[in-house]
Amino acid sequence: MAGEIDPPYLRIAAEIRRRIADGELAPGDRVPSTRQIAREWGVALATATRALATLSQEGVVRAQPRAGTVVAPRDAVPERARPRAAGADRELTRERVVRAAVEIADAEGLEALSMRGVAARLGVATMSPYRYVGGKDDLILLMADAVYAEASYPDDPPQGWRARLELGARTMWGLHRRHPWLAQISSLNRPLALPGLATHSEWVLAALDARGLEPEAAFNLHLLLYTHVHGLAVNLERRAQAEAASGLTDDQWVDSQQAAFDALAASGRYPTFAKILTSFAGGYDLDLDALFELGLTALLDGFAALPELS
Known part of the structure; x- marks a missing residue:
């Protein structure tokens, strides 16, 4: 039969197409990720990627950043699959x-x-x-x-070192927000020599150098600011990886660990931890954007205590 000799990626695409046609997947619903496809059908990630690419070329699905690949609207004009x-x-x-x-x-x-x-x-x-x-x-x-290189800075910088550093940090945070994988490819001890990244370093270092800081001090503050952005941003991609690997959302995973957290709180060994934990009657909402702003304020307040910046 023809279906038995079709390549695996075409059989996978056909099954996802069937789920959409039968209403199992509605417009806007997330279709299985490449990792989920690889696990469900027992194929390589490259085969899973090719299956989704086939559906994308047909206009059946479309990529939606950080939501993954979703079912395209029914009124979307499909881009018909055709031989290369x-x-x-x-x-x-x-x-x-x-x-x-x-x-x-x-x-x-x-x-x-x-x-x-x-x-x-x-x-x-x-x-x-x-x-x-x-x-x-x-x-x-x-x-x-x-x-x-997507982000640029104004030719006329804002007044004051703090406003300039705030703009630099928020610009970098925005880039990591749009591209969560970005935080996975570099570390402080193995920096990347990239013109696009050097643009952001230049913006921050120029603001600090203008205040007369010693080169090493200026560079250290630059690294602290970058680490604040990077340290929070690594959680963006890890969240997506963990969800793909476990099949659980963050809330579902926390629910699965609730008994263990309750046991820690009830042990009597961690009274402050238990007090804080039990105060979250409606649960704790982890807001990385709020944490970024809180940390940025605290960090720059600390910088302001330096004689050169006060």
């Missing part, structure tokens, strides 16, 4: 390859990214992207540089 044109590879550019990779990482996370998946998203031969990037590691650096 003979000249499609020649239309590729490095920018298109990088943009497609960013779209995959934004929607599904960095772990879902593969060179094969990028090729499938672009509708080109598997090896075609390699003519523009050396491999996945090179591609990730190009992606990072591209998204860091």
Whole structure:
């Protein structure tokens, strides 16, 4: 039978298409992620990515940053699937390859990214992207540089070092919010030499240098500010990874741990912890944006105590 010889990615696409047609998945509903597809059908991530890319090319689904891939509206005009044109590879550019990779990482996370998946998203031969990037590691650096370059700073800076640092920190937080995978690719002890990232460093360091701080002191404060953004941002992608791996939302996971937390509180060994925990009658709402602003204020208040900045 024809269905028995179809490639796995086509069989997966057909099943998701059936679920949509039968109403099991409605417009706006999230379809299985690449990781969930790989687990449910026992296929490689690249095969799962190709299945979603096929549905995306048909207009059946679309990528929605951080929501994953969702069912497209019923009135959307589908982009009909068609064989790859003979000249499609020649239309590729490095920018298109990088943009497609960013779209995959934004929607599904960095772990879902593969060179094969990028090729499938672009509708080109598997090896075609390699003519523009050396491999996945090179591609990730190009992606990072591209998204860091999305934001720019005004030619006329705001008055005062604090306003300038606030703008720099909020700009970086906004970038990580839009691209949560960004925080996964760098660390303080292995910095990235990227022009896009250097733009943000220049903005902060110029504000501190203008106040006469010693170079090492200025650089340390710059790193503290970056670490505040980065330290919170790593939780954005980890949240998505944990949900994909466990199938549980944050609230569901907390509910599953409630008995363990109750036991800790009831043990009598942690009275302050128990007091605070039991005060959250309606539950604790973890708001990373609020934590970012709270931490930024505290950090800059500390900076203000330095003689050069007071």
